[in-house]
Amino acid sequence: MIVSKTISALALAASIFSIGLPALAADxxxxxxxxxxxxxxxxxxxxxxxxxxxxxxxxxxxxxxxxxxxxxxxxxxxxxxxxxxxxxxxxxxxxxxxxxxxxxxxxxxxxxxxxxxxxxxxxxxxxxxxxAVCVFGLKNNKKFADAATVDAVNSADFTVAYFIGGAEENWVKERFPNAKLRGVTSSSAPAPIEEIMAKRADAAAINRIQWVLLSKKVPGLTALPKDNNCQGSTEKAxxxxxxxxxxxxxxxxxxxxxxxxxxxxxxxxxxxxxxxxx
CATH class of the missing domain: 3.40.190.10 (Periplasmic binding protein-like II)
Known part of the structure; x- marks a missing residue:
């Protein structure tokens, strides 16, 4: 009986110890x-x-x-x-x-x-x-600044710009069917920033990594989703x-x-x- 209890205790200890160890990669x-x-x-x-x-x-x-x-x-x-x-x-x-x-x-x-x-x-x-993709606009555009989610942009009140033939074109059309869409000729910019700055559009899509660079280069912008400077986005992931x-x-x-x-x-x-x- 004592031997049995000792073996059980050792087995339990070994089990606990193994649980605490990190998983090892395959050989x-x-x-x-x-x-x-x-x-x-x-x-x-x-x-x-x-x-x-x-x-x-x-x-x-x-x-x-x-x-x-x-x-x-x-x-x-x-x-x-x-x-x-x-x-x-x-x-x-x-x-x-x-x-x-x-x-x-x-x-x-x-x-x-x-x-x-x-x-x-x-x-x-x-x-x-x-x-993944973020959606950005001007901080002083009250309509965009007040939007809490990307879903809010899917409204007839918003104009969304995109590059014709760009990587985000089809996604913009599918994601925002209720918005006014504005296709423009692509440029060297990562997104149609000119349309946003000129206030011809309220929002535009951009890759989540390119957004970090753009927001650093161009002051006065904000993006959706708002978590972790848009790095947690699952849009077009x-x-x-x-x-x-x-x-x-x-x-x-x-x-x-x-x-x-x-x-x-x-x-x-x-x-x-x-x-x-x-």
Missing amino acids: VPAPGVSARVDAIKKAGVLRVGVLANTPWLVENTTGSGDAWQGPAWLLAQEYAKELGVKLQPIPVSHETKVPVLASNQVDLSITPLAETPERLKVVDFVLYSKT APVGLAIDKGQGPFLDWLRAVEKDMQPKLNADEARIVDTMK
């Missing part, structure tokens, strides 16, 4: 399980396609420290560390950032990519963040992550397991970079 696939992992280890380098896209992957041009920073780089560094190889950044362009995977020029494309149905046909994703070529099950499973373990650090690093932009 690197063993030799022969993943052809990609075997090739990376043989080469001694993890080749990653890089193209700056703030705040997820930022080029460091100071001449000191790592050439790159941001959550995408942080995650790539962890992969290389666990694989026991060096990390080799390979510059890519907007046109090549996906095709380089099928042509085996890189192992991972870590330039941040939004997951889309078209891309899912040719690559698999390891997701760690999201992109799309997952963001890195990509690998299709058909690499064990490698993909391991990459995703490591990302899951790293998620709190990746979130913190993204927030750090966004704060430096404000």
Whole structure:
């Protein structure tokens, strides 16, 4: 009886102890399980396609420290560390950032990519963040300033501007069917800011990251949703992550397991970079 109680107590203690431990990432696939992992280890380098896209992957041009920073780089560094190889950044362009995977020029494309149905046909994703849209207007426009939610803009009282052929055009038309819509020719600006400043429109859509830069550059603007300077927006949200070529099950499973373990650090690093932009 005493032995039984002792065993039970030890089992309970072990259970409590294990609950308190952080979850560990999956082990690197063993030799022969993943052809990609075997090739990376043989080469001694993890080749990653890089193209700056703030705040997820930022080029460091100071001449000191790592050439790159941001959550995408942080995650790539962890992969290389666990694989026991060096990390080799390979510059890519907007046109090549996906095709380089099928042509085996890189192992991972870590330039941040939004997951889309078209891309899912040719690559698999390891997701760690999201992109989203904010709606902005003038602080001294009482109509917009008094709006409590994005839903309030969907009214005949509001005029919403958008770039014809721009990334937000279809979303604006679907999101604000009751508003007056004003399509304008695109410019070098990230959003139709001229329409807002000239008061030809009450609101316009902008990517949540571009909003941080715009609000810093142009005083007198405000945005919806209001939480955390619009960084908590779920409007037109799309997952963001890195990509690998299709058909690499064990490698993909391991990459995703490591990302899951790293998620709190990746979130913190993204927030750090966004704060430096404000």
